[in-house]
Amino acid sequence: MxxxxxxxxxxxxxxxxxxxxxxxxxxxxxxxxxxxxxxxxxxxxxxxxxxxxxxxxxxxxxxxxxxxxxxxxxxxxxxxxxxxxxxxxxxxxxxxxxxxxxxxxxxxxxxxxxxxxxxxxxxxxxxxxGSTFSFCLGLISEPKASHNLILGDGANIQGHPTVINITGGHTMFLLKSIIVGEEITLDDPIQVFVDTGSSMSHLSTDLYYKFVDEFDDLIGRPLSYEPRLCYKADAIERLEDMDIGFAFAGGAELSVNIHNIFLPQGSSGIRCLGILNNKESFTHVIIGVIAMQGYNVGYDLKAKTAYFSKQYCDMEM
Incomplete structure (x- = not known):
């Protein structure tokens, strides 16, 4: 998908x-x-x-x-x-x-x-x-998590709205803030892709280091800054519950608990952020599946509006 x-x-x-x-x-x-x-x-x-x-x-x-x-x-x-x-x-x-x-x-x-x-x-x-569809993604940490995709009239179109900008067949959204416990407003909002074809989020260098600076203050010096921001698992586990994510124009947001967006790396006792520094790899900012865990995203292409709703992904609506 x-x-x-x-x-x-x-x-x-x-x-x-x-x-x-x-x-x-x-x-x-x-x-x-x-x-x-x-x-x-x-x-x-x-x-x-x-x-x-x-x-x-x-x-x-x-x-x-x-x-x-x-x-x-x-x-x-x-x-x-x-x-x-x-x-x-x-x-x-x-x-x-x-x-x-x-x-x-x-x-x-x-x-x-x-x-x-x-x-x-x-x-x-x-x-x-038709012009509507929705998908809902469960948590990666839950082996039996439910997910669903609904095409057409039964699509789950509810939640906080944001405008869809359709460019070259791509649906793009206006990002206005990042979330590291609280919202940090960007000086200049930017158009981004919300892409289920990408696991990781790929950010421009300046946007990536907005996250890094916040984690430096919260946790201290990491094991590595690039290509991924990684810490010893116990450093992440000591943090109080807080959300990490992205906020869009209109009030829609994707925010994931810090323990779900820092993913374990095998049995090494290391956890790494599911967000990468673009550098020169991509020319666009991409928000991937890891940042969409626990969300239903509904698209109404005719109205050029998308809706983001934090919820369990069962089929009862």
Whole structure:
């Protein structure tokens, strides 16, 4: 599930260079009665992502998608019937859903079967279900935590609102403060990505060191400042409960208990902050999944508004 990209794709058989896939077999188009190659127009912009190319000889549309971690994929744009569960316990079939039949993957240690792209775009799966969707993420520290994704009319659209700025198919939000126990207002609010495709948050150097300075005052000198801010576990455990996170224009916020955003590193007795210093790796500020633990985020794309609500992720609303 990736709010940072719009293309939904799965690995197809045969595949010349694919990610290792351990649980489910690769999708076989030849075995499906409802699969068909999709038509598309030649994309004149070489920087579009995904970039589409139509071959008039084969009558196929191929795509190439680049991700922020520098991985990339290639394949054939196709359409297929999908079946989804409904909130009343039934199911619904949706015909002609666009997806990428992936034939080449490179540059990542990804081990899943594919990605569900929740960004905005002509070929995004979101358009098949209207203009609303929501997702809820449980706590990483709870092995049996519940999570959910709801597409369409039943989406959980409640909580504190903030405006969505849709740019190039991406949904962006105006960050006005960081939270380290209390809010620290930024001199200049900035547009950021809230990206479920990234585990870590990636911040500009000046924003990263706003967090570092606060932790220096609270805890003292860390074991390391970069690439991650790390402390001995007992230094974190001695702190009183406090929230770490981000506050957006309109009153929406993502704030996670300090004991959940400092993650244990194996059995080494070290805990590291789930936030990285961008440096030159990325050109944008990205807020990742670790900072979304315990939150439901609802999107109303028609109203260009998102809603953030701190809650347990059960299906009773």
């Amino acid at each position: 990736d709010t940072g990209s719009s293309l939904t794709w799965t690995q197809c058989f045969p595949c010349s260079h694919c990610y290792e896939q351990k649980i489910y077999p690769k999708y076989q188009p030849a075995a499906s009665m409802t699969y068909r190659d999709a038509m598309c127009s030649e994309d004149p912009n070489p920087k579009s992502n995904p970039h589409l190319t139509f071959d008039p000889l084969t009558r196929k549309c191929t795509y190439q998608q680049h991700y922020l971690d520098e991985s990339n994929i290639k394949g054939t744009l196709a359409q297929e019937m999908i079946t989804v569960d409904t909130l009343d316990g039934g199911f619904k079939r949706v015909h002609g859903v666009f997806f990428g039949c992936n034939e080449f993957s490179d540059g990542s240690d990804f081990t899943g079967t594919g990605i569900l792209g929740l960004g905005v775009g002509k070929y995004s799966i979101i358009g098949e279900f």
